Amino acid sequence: MKVVNRIRKANQGRDPERLAMKYAAMRTDAFVFLRGTCHLFYDRLPKSGMFKSSPLVWCCGDLHIENLGSYKGDNRLAYFDINDFDEAVLAPIPWELSRLIVSILVGVPLLGLSNTDANILAQEFITAYVDALATGKARWVERETSSGLVRELLEQVRLRSRLDFLNKRTQNKKGQRHFRVDGKKLLPISDIERHQIHRFMQSFARTQDKPEFYKVIDIARRVAGTGSLGVARYAILVEGKGSPNQNYLLDLKQALPSSIAKHLEHLQPKWKSHAERVVTLQKRMQAVSIAFLHAVEIQDQPYVLRALQPTEDRVPLTGQEHHIDHLIGVVKVMGECVAWAQLRSSGREGSAIADTLIDFSGRKKWRNNLLSICHELADQVQDDWRTYCEAYDAGLFGPGEDSLKR
Known part of the structure; x- marks a missing residue:
């Protein structure tokens, strides 16, 4: 046991x-x-x-x-x-x-x-x-x-087009896209969570060169991976370069302590947050990192924001x-x-x-x-x-x- x-x-x-x-x-x-x-x-x-x-x-x-x-x-x-x-x-x-x-x-x-x-x-x-x-x-x-x-x-x-990707994850009704909440890849989000993420994205957008790009259209809880299932994770549909066919999909995931660190704690640098650890080491180890990669914080909890990467x-x-x-x-x-x-x-x-x-x-x-x-x-x-x-x-x-x- x-x-x-x-x-x-x-x-x-x-x-x-x-x-x-x-x-x-x-x-x-x-x-x-x-x-x-x-x-x-x-x-x-x-x-x-x-x-x-x-x-x-x-x-x-x-x-x-x-x-x-x-x-x-x-x-x-x-x-x-x-x-x-x-x-x-x-x-x-x-x-x-x-x-x-x-x-x-x-x-x-x-x-x-x-x-x-x-x-x-x-x-x-x-x-x-x-x-x-x-x-x-x-x-x-x-x-x-x-x-x-x-x-x-x-x-x-x-070869994947953004439009094909958008059409798989969202539905377009009268020029406005919304997530396809299918119970498999995407789950509904509570009003409280939606408000928190929406407010964070508004604040984050103000720090970027093109704040209008990050205007939130829809949010859903995301299902992806195995080890991290159950960790707070969201798919975010943003305005991008224009609705409805130039929208972008982002992934927002809570960063937790590493399972290895407790065994090697004496070797680790002092990170500001676990999100900073994840993002810093991803950028350090990859030749080129995924788009929109940022370490962020929501209500004192560390999160990693990046482009949404399909599991396939x-x-x-x-x-x-x-x-x-x-x-x-x-x-x-x-x-x-x-x-x-x-x-x-x-x-x-x-x-x-x-x-x-x-x-x-x-x-x-x-x-x-x-x-x-x-x-x-x-x-x-x-x-x-x-x-x-x-x-x-x-x-x-x-x-x-x-x-x-x-």
């Missing part, structure tokens, strides 16, 4: 409706469970050996195979990179690598591939990471030279059939992106300099040791998921969970 109590504690205070969606999703399979329990993963992580002595780098903190994807940068060009920094912290290299490797070991067999295939992919990721780190030069994914799933995602983002822009590994040859190309790009992010942010507020990272890439012992430990961690994820399934099926994560806990 320790697993049950840890999950409950980590999700205290979240929006009950979206939290119920999260708990139901986590029952689906071990990979979704892994995505929804970042805190549990780092509680299980070894705290000695290479996990203590390796060079320190800036980490996204929740690195798994579906937290890399495509997006439009603030220069309106399409990029493929790490795209979730809610858990971002300073940590030894294996803390970051282990989570992605475990996500491969847990997630790939669910695609109909073998455990041997998963092991091959994990090794390919490590090799690509090491090779990119050894160059000492931070690069980014080029659309012209990319291939396979990564190229498809970049093309999808590049991530690598679509789950729910589809893939051949291992296709996935090798994807995990290689992922390994490169992780190395480039670490090089790009090297030598900043405690992170290792590039020379130290290059030296680390040349060491061989840690690679096999890390893969062996990740197999043990993957087995632990499976065990924890089975424990969770039993508790969920017994009703311990239903509407009456608080009374059951008491």
Whole structure:
């Protein structure tokens, strides 16, 4: 029951409706469970050996195979990179690598591939990471030279029109758009919340060069991701460059403490807020960050404001059939992106300099040791998921969970 109590504690205070969606999703399979329990993963992580002595780098903190994807940068060009920094912290290299490797070991067999295939992919990721780190030069994914799933995602983002995107998320009635509140991606918002967000946006707009761009047309609660479900999150429809077909969609999400930081608190800088941490490290680690990225505050609570990024822009590994040859190309790009992010942010507020990272890439012992430990961690994820399934099926994560806990 320790697993049950840890999950409950980590999700205290979240929006009950979206939290119920999260708990139901986590029952689906071990990979979704892994995505929804970042805190549990780092509680299980070894705290000695290479996990203590390796060079320190800036980490996204929740690195798994579906937290890399495509997006439009603030220069309106399409990029493929790490795209979730809610858990971002300073940590030894294996803390970051282990989570992605475990996500491969847990997630790939669910695609109909073998455990041997998963092991091959994990090794390919490590090799690509090491090779990119050894160059000492931070690069980014080029659309012209990319291939396979990564190229498809970049093309999808590049060719997507704002009007098509607007029409999927909103409905146009007599020249005025409103959100399609479908109970899946978007939920209704209370009058109190609407007033708070509307008032904040008015204040925020006054600080921008074009305040009329941020005039609010509609607001809804947003459903996206797994780990953050239940956290205060909103989709905001704004005037943009003109109604109805030049409106823009923004995402506003509450920033919470990192699940990793409690284990490495002595290493972290003193941030003004968790939103500042998320935004600063996203800008530091990505080649170009998503449009409209800001750290903001609403009633003394930190939030991250940015362009709304569709969930379909991530690598679509789950729910589809893939051949291992296709996935090798994807995990290689992922390994490169992780190395480039670490090089790009090297030598900043405690992170290792590039020379130290290059030296680390040349060491061989840690690679096999890390893969062996990740197999043990993957087995632990499976065990924890089975424990969770039993508790969920017994009703311990239903509407009456608080009374059951008491």
